[in-house]
Amino acid sequence: MKTVLVAGATGYLGRHIVEKYAANGWHVRALVRNAAKARAANLPAHDFFEGEATDPDSLKGIMQGVDLVVSSLGITRQRDGLGYWDVDYQANLNLLTEALANGVPQFAYVHVLNADKMPNVPLAAAKQAFAERLSAAPIRSTIIAPSGFFSDMGDFLAMARAGRVWLFGNGTLRLNPIDGADLASEIAAAIAENREFVPVGGPDIFTQTELAEAAFAALGRPARITHLPDWIRGAAIKLLPWVTPAHIHGPALFFLSALGQDMTAPPRGTKRLAAHFDERACKDQEAPAAEQTASTA
Template sequence: MKTNSVLVAGATGYLGRHIVKQYMSMGWNVRALVRKSEAARASGLIATELFEGEATNPSTLCGAMDGVDLVISALGITRQRDGLTYWDVDYQANANLLADALAANVERFAYVHVLNAHKMQNVPLVAAKQAFVDRLQAAPIQSTVIAPSGFFSDMGDFLNMAAAGRVYLFGSGHLKLNPIDGADLAEAIAGAIRDERDYVPVGGPEVLTQDELAEVAFEAIGKPAKIVHLPDVLRRATLKILPFVTPSTAHGPALFFLSALGMNMVGEAYGQKRVSDHFAELRTPTSERAVSDSMTSPAADSLS
């Protein structure tokens, strides 16, 4: 019996690790693209094979696609570093992987995108991702684009504000979101690929308003809810001013999060884990540091 083989790019990131674990549990041959095998093993990444290479450098990818049926890319950056931009990684690195997949006649290429990307075209992080999606969907390969509403790991700021005594929100607090757990998202990705879906907007099982999310955070730390609603005009003004007063390494992720806070971010409900479960885990000493270290955008934060 033939064993299916998948290459996971961004395998050392928050979501990439869950994708690797999901496909290992399904009995697939999992080739994880990593920059340094020794560091990946030390971090606890377990895959059938670790392939050393950097998607930003095509010359290091020779052989990465050999025998591969499927490529899943959770490759991207939240905070620009090492002199690399969103266009270097979220667009060009993924384009390099796509070119190799086409040359190797890989059957399907799946990519983790962002929900409501069409409403955030002025955000550099999102623009780079959307440019790659456009290229992917025009390429002669089967594709699946998964657009998460947000990760649980993005919700830590609500808990941090609650712990400090107040949660600050822009506007009325009635906008809705349904962030999803990383393991649930990896399972949803596998299902979307299995079902050969082209585009999947996905979120967690629980739709909350921003006010309700803040209340869940206060409940997790056992404090009475104190929510401050700031005029939304401040958020919109900040979006315009930030690029002129801060370096791209600072305003890049801020522009994305501020934009997402100004709209409903609700995808197809999937999974079992609720935000309250995640907040409870964050409040335990053994998990607090690990989850903090994995803070990421609804895409990924790995350059593998």
């Protein structure tokens, strides 16, 4: 039985990767910070290696018997004093260094689409720097660049729930986010096929306006969309680093930069974003009702 090490295993995508490889008959080793918490969360890995990817000394022994590393390791909101260059770049480089030292034959990395077009966005720049190091390393590599996750689209649903979606420009730029389980399947297929760089998106391509309309439709409300001049988006990108802390402006810079370009990739998968919005809307409506019932019981 082959062994895969999954880094970022407890994250949204990482869990789907663990589930996919376990279902495919691999022995799955998960890099985690706390094995007890990972087991309590029912992460379906076969064994857990406790370590900090930012601390190379804590990784000694992690690659024993490993045939493949799949890393979705990265941060969206900076915390614990760590930034994108500490995690998205250096922590992944620590894993790559350990893999090379132990003769691991293959390493796969989950990147982001169009990172090379966002050199002034720290999140994208750190990921791009590692992707370039991986491509140049003497190891068989696969880099997967998704156009975005369904889970990232929650901001549109939140704005619609608040009553209005705010967009920059004319709303015609396009995107096709992909479900986590569909992406995990595409990742496994790309690795098995030894593909080097794989941009991937979901089956449905939306304009930003169409995405906002889908959010309102899931809530059963008429669409109320306001288009702001795009110069406001550009001004916000320049201003935010000066007036907000890193854990705020870090993800905001990426979000605002991505909104200024087409974020489409070859469509794959079967799960539909409209169905995801419907499911999220139903769960959000059920939660207050459950809380009300509990408070009156």
